[in-house]
Amino acid sequence: xxxxxxxxxxxxxxxxxxxxxxxxxxxxxxxxxxxxxxxxxxxxxxxxxxxxxxxxxxxxxxxxxxxxxxxxxxxxxxxxxxxxxxxxxxxxxxxxxxxxxxxxxxxxxxxxxxxxxxxxxxxxxxxxxxxxxxxxxxxxxxxxxxxxxxxxxxxxxxxxxxxxxxxxxxxxxxxxxxxxxxxxxxxxxxxxxxxxxxxxxxxxxxxxxxxxxxxxxxxxxxxxxxxxxxxxxxxxxxxxxxxxxxxxxxxxxxxxxxxxxxxxxxxxxxxxxxxxxxxxxxxxxxxxxxxxxxxxxxxxxxxxx
Numbered sequence: 001x002x003x004x005x006x007x008x009x010x011x012x013x014x015x016x017x018x019x020x021x022x023x024x025x026x027x028x029x030x031x032x033x034x035x036x037x038x039x040x041x042x043x044x045x046x047x048x049x050x051x052x053x054x055x056x057x058x059x060x061x062x063x064x065x066x067x068x069x070x071x072x073x074x075x076x077x078x079x080x081x082x083x084x085x086x087x088x089x090x091x092x093x094x095x096x097x098x099x100x101x102x103x104x105x106x107x108x109x110x111x112x113x114x115x116x117x118x119x120x121x122x123x124x125x126x127x128x129x130x131x132x133x134x135x136x137x138x139x140x141x142x143x144x145x146x147x148x149x150x151x152x153x154x155x156x157x158x159x160x161x162x163x164x165x166x167x168x169x170x171x172x173x174x175x176x177x178x179x180x181x182x183x184x185x186x187x188x189x190x191x192x193x194x195x196x197x198x199x200x201x202x203x204x205x206x207x208x209x210x211x212x213x214x215x216x217x218x219x220x221x222x223x224x225x226x227x228x229x230x231x232x233x234x235x236x237x238x239x240x241x242x243x244x245x246x247x248x249x250x251x252x253x254x255x256x257x258x259x260x261x262x263x264x265x266x267x268x269x270x271x272x273x274x275x276x277x278x279x280x281x282x283x284x285x286x287x288x289x290x291x292x293x294x295x296x297x298x299x300x301x302x303x304x305x
Contacts, residue, residue, distance in 0.1 A: 022067045023090035029055055029062040030096040031078060036062055038079040043088060044177035045072050071112045071143040073177055078102070085151075087112035087143060116144045120152070129156055136165050140172035146179035154185065155274070155292065159193045162186060188272045198286045203267040204258040213267075217282065218250035222289070224298065225280040226253045227273050235277040238295045248302050249281075 031039060036057070041064045042050040055062040068090060076084040076095060084102040086095070093109035107113045115135075123129040132153060136145045149165050157165075166186055169179060191199050201213035217223045224242050228235025242251040256276065259265040263273075271280075281289040281298060290297075 022069045024065065024067050025088055025090050026092045027064045027088065028058070028060070028092070028094045029064065029076075030094070031062055032097065032099045035078050035097075035099075040077045042075045042077065042083075043068070043072055044074065046177070050075075050177075071110075073143075073147055076102075076105075085147075086110070087116065087147075112142075112144050115142070116148070119144075119148055123152060129153060133157065133161070133165070137168060140165075140168040140174060143176070145169055146174055146176065146182055150178045150182040150185065154182070159186075159189060162189075185272055188270060192271050192288065192291070194288055194291060196288050198282060198288060199270070201267050201270060203254050203265070206255075206258060208258070213252070213254075214286070216252045217286065219284050221247065221250050221284060223280075223282040223284075224249045224251045225282055226251065227256060227268075227271070227278040227280075228253060228276050229255055229257045231257070232276055238277050238279065241295050241299065245299065245302055248305075249298070 027041070029039065036055070039055050039062070041053040041055070043053060043066065044050045045068060051066070053064050053066055055064045066088075068088060071087045071089045074086060074088045076086070076097065078084075078097055078099065081099055082102045084095070084097065084105050086105075086107050087110055089110045089112060091109060093107065096106040098105040107117075119132045119135055122131040129152065132148055135142075136149055136153070139145055145165075146169060149162070149169070153165070154162060163186060166182060170183075190196070198213070203211055203213065205211045213225075217225075224245070226235065226239060226242060228239070239251070239253055242249065245251075254267070256262060256265065256268060256273075259267075262268075271278075278291075279293050279295065279298070280291050281293050283289055
């Protein structure tokens with residue numbers, strides 16, 4: 001009797017801790033012809049590599065099954081098409097895949113996806129995405145809050161506001177893939193955000209030459225640091241326009257393709273570069289005046305002086 005009682009207590013504790021609440025899910029897939037063998041579902045159920053699930057044939061089409069204990073972020077990959085990001089929940093869902101525009105695919109049977117779609121629609125109507133920010137603040141424990149913040153709000157909001165959102169989610173017990181990624185980006189941005197003094201940045205020049213960015217910056221004027229690539233036509237256009245601002249602005253250009261690591265290069269990680277072209281404005285004492293500034297904003301600033 002004592003052993004049974006102890007076992008009962010263990011089961012109760014584990015259940016209360018959420019360790020025994022895994023539930024099954026089924027995603028019915030309506031895919032274009034010929035996509036059956038080219039489809040995978042990436043399920044991000046932790047902070048490491050995603051779980052890879054492959055669909056199986058059913059009487060009516062294709063489906064994916066698995067288990068989860070909470071709504072999880074997932075990506076549906078169909079051939080070479082752009083991935084479809086969505087959230088998987090326990091129960092039965094249906095995805096009607098739109099090959100021409102995957103993000104417009106219909107996802108039914110999921111409350112998380114309905115909320116996410118609504119917030120994205122609201123955000124498109126307002127460049128500042130105020131409603132999305134308010135949603136995150138009011139629903140910090142929601143599984144989509146870290147996703148919306150990391151993927152959409154991060155490039156829009158001021159750094160101090162991002163820290164407030166992150167702290168709110170952390171206190172609400174947020175976790176998972178996008179929350180971890182958001183925390184890392186905020187940590188990196190703390191040393192490369194507006195007002196911060198630029199730390200040591202090492203990058204590769206032509207032929208793999210190792211360069212310390214500090215040696216390339218001018219200590220008698222402001223500096224424009226452009227992160228780009230040879231294949232980026234917009235980067236080349238911005239570089240031309242930056243040269244016209246000389247001598248008011250000293251320009252330094254880093255070609256990310258000189259480093260075989262590309263987007264995963266250490267300097268890209270330290271500076272938290274998620275897209276190119278990416279333009280920094282840095283003063284003569286290495287303090288960051290602005291990051292991700294638009295070229296027209298910089299031109300207007302110089303003209304008004």
